Every structure is written in structure tokens, then in C-alpha cells.
Amino acid sequence: MTVLLPPMTEHPEQTLKRALALIGDGRLEDALALLAPLAARHPGVPAAVINHGELLRRLGRFDEAVAVLEKAVARLPDLPVARFNLALALRGAGRLEDALAVYREALRRQPDHGDGWYNQGNTLLDSGRDEEAVASYRRALQHLPPARQPRTLNNLGSALILLRRPTEAAAPLRDALALAPDYADAHLNLAVANERQGQMASAAAGYRRVSALRPDHWWHELHADLLCPDVFDDNAAIDAWQDGYAATLARWRDRPGQLDPAHLHHSGAEPPPTLMYQGRADLAVKSAHADLLAPRLPDYQPPAARTGGDRRRIGMVVNHGHEGIFIRSVLGLLPRLDRQRFEIVVAVTRPALDRTRAALGEDGITWLALDPRVDQAAAQLRAARLDLLYHWEVGSDSFNYFLPWLRPAPLQYTSWAWPLTTGIPAMDFFLSSDLVEPADAAHRYRENLITMPGNMFTWTTPPEPPSRPPTRGDFGLPERANLYLCAQNPRKIHPDFDPLVAAILERDPLGRVLLIGSQEGAETAPLRRRLQRRLGPLAERITLLPRQSRQRYLGLLGLADVVLDPPHYSGANTSYDALGLALPLITLPSPLLRGHFTAGLYGRMGLNGLIARDPDHYVDLAVALATDPALRAHWRDTLRQHNGALFHDERAVRELEDAWERMLGDG
Incomplete structure (x- = not known):
């Protein structure tokens, strides 16, 4: 890399202009080589210091950016841009509550800052506070000119989809497309909203539009070809759809195209989740789908098994939107697991972290906040050096379907929460129970089937009837x-x-x-x-x-x-x-x-x-x-x-621990 140092006689304003020009050309490291010494020599010059902090943020050096911008806010407390940029850096560093505190103060001082309301909405969305995000995006729209509204309208629609209000989401997404007809993200979100409303023809057209706008994102066209009704009229309709599914997989088998790991989390290239409800065995079709995808993904090898340590490190991973049943199902198990034998790591995508952590507590649990991008989440899980990873669901959305493909742990398994074979060659085990599986059940799973003899997967307490029963x-x-x-x-x-x-x-x-x-x-x-x-x-x-x-x-x-x-x-x-x-x-x-x-x-x-x-x-x-x-x-x-x-079934705890030891080769 060429480092461009300013001549000793160059005026600071000229150096700043050169640095900004380099940023405009995408030469961020060269710009930083100019801005860092400039900001150090002139700490009282707002443009030098703030651009230095913002450039560090854009380079992903979030902690450094925070340090620079915190000093800027201290020196220039009445300069709103310093606070807004600090909040962006704090969000990048994963310090969401700190970022929201800065946004609150910045917006109190400058309540008409549309970009501030928009970025606060993004941070609220990261925190799983979807309703508050909706309110923040609506405030942003009050202060942004129409030409700058599409991204806010798109994110508003996305938040409403997360809140399971797809009908309401469609309106802002259509408004975004009226302002920016080729806005691919808004077409994608509108297609999702239409699919969630059962409007399959409109959804398919939207997904195909995204692929036309982004030809390298061909997987949205595949998703359009695989759209599946939520409710079928009869068994003949199910059989006809399944025949069409098999034909689609055959038609796509020889088409070119690779899957980009950076986009897997919203690709829609997974098998339709509604396969679950069709009453048919799934192994053949799920395996055929996986075999279509396998050559289009990098060949991820499992990380080396961990050596040393007295305890086995067991991970449990769940992503946003699925944490509610996960909490209910593991709430009684986690405190009863043998901490002399097992270290428990609960990994949750960031928007679901606070809710899950508050419900399950801190005692004996190592918490890991996962990036919503599946490739980044897999890297975080690899860095955690797990022995065994339990995927709560595999196939209910793109994130949890593709995460096992990226081999985030040496051994991985799934179980009853999404109760069918994954069809994924990288999934090592499926954990079930003798109480629910016939003797010949293994042939229904691509994974190695392990069964527990006498429990039904969870330690739980009986329900409490309402104190005032309804009539x-x-x-x-x-x-x-x-x-x-x-x-x-x-x-x-x-x-x-x-x-x-x-x-x-x-x-x-x-x-x-x-x-x-x-x-x-x-x-x-x-x-x-x-x-x-x-x-x-x-x-x-x-x-x-x-x-x-x-x-x-x-x-x-x-x-x-x-x-x-x-x-x-x-x-x-x-x-x-x-x-x-x-x-x-x-x-x-x-x-x-x-x-x-x-x-x-x-x-x-x-x-x-x-x-x-x-x-x-x-x-x-x-x-x-x-x-x-x-x-x-x-x-x-x-x-x-x-x-x-x-209820209060201790066998659920002991048999789960025994199953882990069998998977790990210790039993």
C-alpha cells in the first residue's frame, strides 16, 4: 500500500481535502495515513477529528473510532455530528445500549435530524426492539426529503415483517419503490411481505425482479421457483407440489452459479419450511436439495477438535424469531446440567440476545452475541472453540439452515425443535427418543440418529392455570x-x-x-x-x-x-x-x-x-x-x-448428558 504523507508546508485544509478525495476514491487506508497525523496535530479542528473517527469506523476499527469520537464529543459537546458518529461507532463495536444512550442525547439536542432517527432505528432493530425501531423510522420520515426516504421506508417495512405484520409492511415498501423503482432491497422485502400474506404470484414476481437487478443473486429466482402454499386444499395438491419440487431441483441441477456466504442469511435458497407440514417423509427431497446446493458453496472443513481442558464445551445456537420456544424448552435443563463435565455456551443472534439472556440468566452460562450474517456468526462460533454445537432449529429460515454448512464446530447436531432430517451432509447427528421413533427410524435421517431411552427432550414444569379462568x-x-x-x-x-x-x-x-x-x-x-x-x-x-x-x-x-x-x-x-x-x-x-x-x-x-x-x-x-x-x-x-x-423429569437431564458423551465419543 502506498502511504501518502502531506508535505510539511501543506496547509491543514489542503491535507483534509486530499484525504476526503481519497475517501471518495475508496482509498481508505491512504486517507487514514493523512487524517491520523492531521487529527493528532489539530485536535481542536472538528473536521479533522470527526473524519478521522468516521474513517476508522468505516474500516471496521470500531474501538479506535469510539476512542477518537468520545474525545471529540468531550471537546465539542455542542457539535451534533460528533455524537451521531460516535453512536454509529458504538453500534459497530456491538455496544448497542451505549449507542442508544448517545442517540437519545443527540436527538434531544437536534430532534429534526432525520439520519439520526434512521440510524437509531437500525440500532433498535439490532437490539430486538422492533416496535421502537418502527417508531424511530417513522420519525426519520418526518425529517427526510423524499429523495432520501427509500432506505428508511425499506427498513420500516423490514421491521414490520419482523413483527409479523406483513400487510402493514407492504405500504412503506411500495412507497420506497415509487421513489426508487430499482431498489433491490425494497423489492426483496416486498416479496417477503407478499409471501407472508400468501400472495405467491406477486412474491414470485418480486423475487425474480431482485435476480434481474442483481444477476449474481440468482438464488432469489430459485426461491421463486420453490414457493410453497402454507395450506393445501387436499392430498392431491400436496403430491402435485412435491412432483413440481422434484422437477425444479432437477432443472436447476446443472445451472451455473455459486452461493455467496455473505448473503446466505437472507438468500431463501433453503428447502421450503412448509415441507414440515405436508405429512410426507422428507429424506429424499431434503437430500436432493442439499446435493443441489453443495457444489455451490465453499468446501468448509470442520475445525480441529479442541485438546486439553477438564470440561467439554457444548454450544447451543438459536437465532432471532425462534428464541421463545427455545427459552421455554431449555429453561429447566440448563441449571441442572453437570458443570463439572460440561461448559455451556449459549449463542444467540444479537436482536434476540437480551430477551434470551434475561430469561435464562447468567449462572454457569457463557453468552455469545452472534452477528446476523451467517458467515460472520460461523466465524464467531469457530473462535469459541466448541466441542459440540446444538442447532436449535435447522431449516425454519435461511440463517439456521445454512449455519451448519459452514461447519462452526467439530461436531454438530440438531433435534426435535424442527422435527425432520436436515438433509445436510455436514450435520453429524439427530437426537431423538425411543418414545417417538420406531425401531427402523434411522433410514429416515441423513444424520446419524441417536435416541434417548426414556425422556421427551426437556425438563419442564406443569402449566399454571389462570387465576381468573375465562368463561x-x-x-x-x-x-x-x-x-x-x-x-x-x-x-x-x-x-x-x-x-x-x-x-x-x-x-x-x-x-x-x-x-x-x-x-x-x-x-x-x-x-x-x-x-x-x-x-x-x-x-x-x-x-x-x-x-x-x-x-x-x-x-x-x-x-x-x-x-x-x-x-x-x-x-x-x-x-x-x-x-x-x-x-x-x-x-x-x-x-x-x-x-x-x-x-x-x-x-x-x-x-x-x-x-x-x-x-x-x-x-x-x-x-x-x-x-x-x-x-x-x-x-x-x-x-x-x-x-x-x-414434569420435573431428571432423566431428561441425565440422558441428554449421556447422549452428548456418545456424540463426543466419550460414552
Whole structure:
């Protein structure tokens, strides 16, 4: 690199101009060679010092930038740009709360600073404070001229998508595109918003537009080809889509193009997550998809196994948007793990860190804040020198699907949170349970299948019913009705559930089936249309309730006469809830893990009377329980006597530790 030093006789203003010209040409290191000595010789000259700090920030030398800009703020407390640049540097250094404190003060002093509100919004988004980010972006729009609004409108739309409000997100994204028609990021976010609303044709057009604007980002066209409905009309539609999926993979197999690791986290090149809900075995298609991607990614080798140390270092990784169930599922496990044998590292993408850390605490846990970019997160995990990494979910989004490909640990595994094979050759193990897997289950997994003998994955406590239980009237439900509740999200309501519901309603004239809609709402309308088409007048006795708070949901459970599992994808945490409240839960197990959870819980309790043998038996059990109060009371008493086996289960801890030792070769 050529270092350009100013002539001794050059005026400071001339040196500053030369440095700014170099910055404009992208020669940042050369510019720094001019600015650093200039700022040192003239610490009272704002332009020299502030540009020096900003240049250090742009070079990624965030701690140095913070040090320079903190001194600038101390010397020039009334200069807003120094505070705003300091906040940017603090954000880059990962000091988000410090950055937000600086933004608050800077915006108090200059409340009409549109860029300040925009950048504060970005920092709030990094912190997982999405609602506050939305408010900050809206304030920014009040102070920015139209020509400078597109990026703020785009980020506002992105924040609303994260808040699962895609319908609301579409408006600012369209406004951004009206101002900047070729703005690829806004096209991408609008495509995501349309997909989340179930508007697949519009979503596909948007993804193809992004690929046209950025030809090297071909993966968005692949994603357009693989768009999948959330709710299918019938099994024939599922089969037709799966045939189309296989044909698409074959058509793409010989097309050129590499995947850029820097963009994997929002590539959409992973298998469609809705495969989970189709009731089919997934190994062949998931493996075919992985085999399409493998030659398009760098060949990541696992890091060398760690040597020395008395304890094995176990990592657990979860990304933003998935931390809620993760918290619930590991909350009881983490304090009970043997810290003499295992060091626990919980790695969370930065927007989810504060919530997860506050819920799980500090005791015996090493916390790692991950960059939302999957390649950067993988580098951080490699630097943590883990022995074994547990991926909470693999395949529910681009980040968690591609992270295992980058081999962030010598050994890695996943388990029941996204209960199907990943199909990824880099995933070493899938951890399951003998309670939910048949003897020949290994052939359904690309990973090495390891099973625990006697537990259902987690240590948990029984649910606490609400102190003031709601009434049927609180939900608009009739008093004189037999209530059959299926509390699963609409994606789990497989077409094979429809004839079961129809038979129940035909057999029980007082029967009413309760379903719960999705958080984003896109799945609710097509499910309602399908039920109306397939069930006719009987669909009038199906109520689709909105999503409920935790306490209202538990209160709703308490009002049900019978709880129903849908076929192919049973409840898991919801089954713990129902059985913990001693509510009869009818299940029709499938050979696949995701269709066998509830049957596994019954196996743990030593009960099988509510496990249906076939669809007719399922209907018989449901109607008998709903219409016979004495039978219902018998089963509630039976569940109260046996459901203690599901909770405070120390075997869940010991068997997990034993499984880790088997994976590590220590057992």
C-alpha cells in the first residue's frame, strides 16, 4: 500500500481535502495515513477529528473510532455530528445500549435530524426492539426529503415483517419503490411481505425482479421457483407440489452459479419450511436439495477438535424469531446440567440476545452475541472453540439452515425443535427418543440418529392455570356445546384432519370444533375456505379464534371438553400444556417424529387409551369423551394421577448428558 504523507508546508485544509478525495476514491487506508497525523496535530479542528473517527469506523476499527469520537464529543459537546458518529461507532463495536444512550442525547439536542432517527432505528432493530425501531423510522420520515426516504421506508417495512405484520409492511415498501423503482432491497422485502400474506404470484414476481437487478443473486429466482402454499386444499395438491419440487431441483441441477456466504442469511435458497407440514417423509427431497446446493458453496472443513481442558464445551445456537420456544424448552435443563463435565455456551443472534439472556440468566452460562450474517456468526462460533454445537432449529429460515454448512464446530447436531432430517451432509447427528421413533427410524435421517431411552427432550414444569379462568362467553362460545379444541397453528391442520372433523360433527350435533389462527394471518383464510369447501354446512360449527396470549390460551384449554391432535404433526409444548392440565388429548400417531410427540408423552406416562389406532377410532374416542361426562372425568382423574411423569423429569437431564458423551465419543 502506498502511504501518502502531506508535505510539511501543506496547509491543514489542503491535507483534509486530499484525504476526503481519497475517501471518495475508496482509498481508505491512504486517507487514514493523512487524517491520523492531521487529527493528532489539530485536535481542536472538528473536521479533522470527526473524519478521522468516521474513517476508522468505516474500516471496521470500531474501538479506535469510539476512542477518537468520545474525545471529540468531550471537546465539542455542542457539535451534533460528533455524537451521531460516535453512536454509529458504538453500534459497530456491538455496544448497542451505549449507542442508544448517545442517540437519545443527540436527538434531544437536534430532534429534526432525520439520519439520526434512521440510524437509531437500525440500532433498535439490532437490539430486538422492533416496535421502537418502527417508531424511530417513522420519525426519520418526518425529517427526510423524499429523495432520501427509500432506505428508511425499506427498513420500516423490514421491521414490520419482523413483527409479523406483513400487510402493514407492504405500504412503506411500495412507497420506497415509487421513489426508487430499482431498489433491490425494497423489492426483496416486498416479496417477503407478499409471501407472508400468501400472495405467491406477486412474491414470485418480486423475487425474480431482485435476480434481474442483481444477476449474481440468482438464488432469489430459485426461491421463486420453490414457493410453497402454507395450506393445501387436499392430498392431491400436496403430491402435485412435491412432483413440481422434484422437477425444479432437477432443472436447476446443472445451472451455473455459486452461493455467496455473505448473503446466505437472507438468500431463501433453503428447502421450503412448509415441507414440515405436508405429512410426507422428507429424506429424499431434503437430500436432493442439499446435493443441489453443495457444489455451490465453499468446501468448509470442520475445525480441529479442541485438546486439553477438564470440561467439554457444548454450544447451543438459536437465532432471532425462534428464541421463545427455545427459552421455554431449555429453561429447566440448563441449571441442572453437570458443570463439572460440561461448559455451556449459549449463542444467540444479537436482536434476540437480551430477551434470551434475561430469561435464562447468567449462572454457569457463557453468552455469545452472534452477528446476523451467517458467515460472520460461523466465524464467531469457530473462535469459541466448541466441542459440540446444538442447532436449535435447522431449516425454519435461511440463517439456521445454512449455519451448519459452514461447519462452526467439530461436531454438530440438531433435534426435535424442527422435527425432520436436515438433509445436510455436514450435520453429524439427530437426537431423538425411543418414545417417538420406531425401531427402523434411522433410514429416515441423513444424520446419524441417536435416541434417548426414556425422556421427551426437556425438563419442564406443569402449566399454571389462570387465576381468573375465562368463561365461554369471553370467547363468544355457546354454553350448551361440546367443545373440541385443536390448538395447533393452521399450517399443521393437514387435509387429512378435515374428514376427522366432519365425522365428529356429524356424530355429535352439539359439537363445535375450535381452531386457532396464525399470528400473521396468511394461513387462516385459505384454511377457512378449504374447510367450507370440503365440509359444507358442517363448517359453520368450526370457529377459528385469533391467536391468544399465554394466559388466555391456558384458559381456553380449560374450557375444552376434548383436545385434538391433527394427524401427521402432533402437539409438543401444547401437549405438555393439555396433559399438564389433565385434559384428555386424542392423538393419531404417525411413524414420523413430528407426528408422534403426543403418543410419546402417553408412553412416558404408561397410558395408551387415548392413542387412536386409525381414523375411525380417533373419531370414536373424541365423541365418546365429549358426550360422556363420566368418561371424561375418569380420564381427567387418570391423567392427574400419571402426568407427574412428564414434569420435573431428571432423566431428561441425565440422558441428554449421556447422549452428548456418545456424540463426543466419550460414552
